[in-house]
Amino acid sequence: MSMKDLEKRTVTGPDGEQFEVDPMQDYFCQETPQVHKPSNRIWEKFLNWARAESLWILGFGTGCGAIEMRPLMTPRFDAYRYGIQWRPTPRQSNLFIIGGYMSVKTLKRAIRSYEQMQGPKFVVGLGSCTINGGMYWDSYNTINRLDHYLPVDVYIAGCMPRPESLLAGFEELKKLIKAGKAEGQNLYAENFEWYKKNQKQIIKDWDMPDYNW
Amino acid sequence: MKELLKDIKKRYDISMIVHQRPDEVFATVNKEEAVALITHLRDHEGFTHLVLLTAVDWLEDGKFQLTYLLNNDAKRNDLGLRVMIDREEATMESIHHLWEQAATYQRELKEMFGIDFPGSPRVNESFILEGWHDIPPYRRDFDTKKYSEETYFPRPGRVTHDPAEYMKKKLYPEE
Numbered sequence: 001m002s003m004k005d006l007e008k009r010t011v012t013g014p015d016g017e018q019f020e021v022d023p024m025q026d027y028f029c030q031e032t033p034q035v036h037k038p039s040n041r042i043w044e045k046f047l048n049w050a051r052a053e054s055l056w057i058l059g060f061g062t063g064c065g066a067i068e069m070r071p072l073m074t075p076r077f078d079a080y081r082y083g084i085q086w087r088p089t090p091r092q093s094n095l096f097i098i099g100g101y102m103s104v105k106t107l108k109r110a111i112r113s114y115e116q117m118q119g120p121k122f123v124v125g126l127g128s129c130t131i132n133g134g135m136y137w138d139s140y141n142t143i144n145r146l147d148h149y150l151p152v153d154v155y156i157a158g159c160m161p162r163p164e165s166l167l168a169g170f171e172e173l174k175k176l177i178k179a180g181k182a183e184g185q186n187l188y189a190e191n192f193e194w195y196k197k198n199q200k201q202i203i204k205d206w207d208m209p210d211y212n213w
Numbered sequence: 214m215k216e217l218l219k220d221i222k223k224r225y226d227i228s229m230i231v232h233q234r235p236d237e238v239f240a241t242v243n244k245e246e247a248v249a250l251i252t253h254l255r256d257h258e259g260f261t262h263l264v265l266l267t268a269v270d271w272l273e274d275g276k277f278q279l280t281y282l283l284n285n286d287a288k289r290n291d292l293g294l295r296v297m298i299d300r301e302e303a304t305m306e307s308i309h310h311l312w313e314q315a316a317t318y319q320r321e322l323k324e325m326f327g328i329d330f331p332g333s334p335r336v337n338e339s340f341i342l343e344g345w346h347d348i349p350p351y352r353r354d355f356d357t358k359k360y361s362e363e364t365y366f367p368r369p370g371r372v373t374h375d376p377a378e379y380m381k382k383k384l385y386p387e388e
């Protein structure tokens with residue numbers, strides 16, 4: 001995609017009819033995300049329990065850490081028994097695992113994917129690279145701190161962490177969700193300006209709408 | 214291999230021949246003759262496969278070294294051709310008409326080293342880096358650590374130890 005694709009234009013349909021397309025209005029939502037304050041009622045606790053027990057992971061491996069997901073999917077470590085499964089599209093998932101180092105080019109796609117996910121949504125940073133850059137800390141092309149661009153709920157340290165650590169991390173995330181502390185989505189909405197400023201500082205050719213779910 | 218080198222030495226100005234292995238030889242050829250020699254090797258000597266095209270930055274000499282590694286599948290041997298080009302005016306003739314895939318290498322070299330290959334398809338489009346504004350990052354005068362520290366919000370608390378000092382302190386604390 002380039003900035004040109006976002007301009008208003010006249011398109012001829014397959015039946016020959018001409019109509020005007022304004023991608024920023026027609027294809028994307030320009031509304032900034034809203035904060036959804038959790039209520040402290042029993043109902044919210046029930047919802048949190050339900051959320052914690054069905055973590056659906058977006059199948060987007062952003063770095064080498066994504067290789068640890070394969071043994072988790074398969075019978076040896078079998079994450080499915082904890083209600084965790086992998087989904088092919090952002091619309092169907094509520095957990096985004098950033099699998100290790102994140103290059104600027106991938107970050108752009110990761111931000112779009114995160115924003116397309118439906119709330120409530122959570123982010124897990126897998127591996128040292130998401131925490132402080134790991135072994136790529138002085139690279140010209142990989143970010144150092146993931147929490148400057150996306151709200152991270154749980155970090156799983158290690159280079160790379162074994163599937164057991166990931167399972168432990170999921171358990172930790174479940175505890176946070178059940179306690180009502182996994183509020184990354186609201187954090188993102190509250191500090192939207194700050195996140196966008198950081199994202200745009202890194203991604204020099206910003207050629208997408210500011211918020212594109 | 215030796216006969217081949219003797220043969221091409223008659224017609225092309227090659228120097229600095231290094232026999233890396235019995236089946237692998239490296240040689241330097243000058244910029245003007247390089248593409249002619251590569252074409253000759255491909256069409257007449259059976260070097261039909263371009264293994265890689267890469268660059269080395271000789272910052273102190275003010276030169277870029279391009280390495281064309283060619284493979285002769287029938288005879289099972291490799292020939293590496295070095296081409297030294299000027300670092301300031303880093304341009305080289307494109308070889309995408311010999312191997313289409315060379316265009317990808319050349320696009321990468323343009324982005325990472327700033328070596329231009331006029332006429333190569335899509336050579337000016339960004340490849341891995343999107344919206345890069347600094348000097349090409351594989352050039353040795355590009356300080357990647359400094360760039361990272363200025364750009365990517367380093368997390369404080371990272372400590373670097375000199376391995377020798379650190380082990381000395383750990384193993385012989387009383388000294």
